[in-house]
Amino acid sequence: MKIILHTENCMGCGACNDRTPEVFGQDELTNMVLLLDPTPxxxxxxxxxxxAANCPTATIELLDE
Incomplete structure (x- = not known):
């Protein structure tokens, strides 16, 4: 699996970070998603x-390898 973020879509809700903090972080100033591990x-x-399924703005794209 490879993760691609479309950060221009992110609204900073933190749902991804709450679910998988090992992979997704949040910028302290903007609350936008940060990718900590692109190949978990x-x-x-x-x-x-x-x-990814619960992201309200489709910011997370998954590629199966």
Missing amino acids: PPDLHDSVRAA
Whole structure:
């Protein structure tokens, strides 16, 4: 799995960070999403998929490798 962020869509709600803090962070000034791990390990794939599915602005794109 590879993660691509479309940060121009991000509204800073933090749903991705709440679900998978090992992979997604938040900028302290803007609250925008930060990608901490663009290729997360397999044990995090389900939670990353859930974060992407629950993102209200479709900021998270997932590519299966």
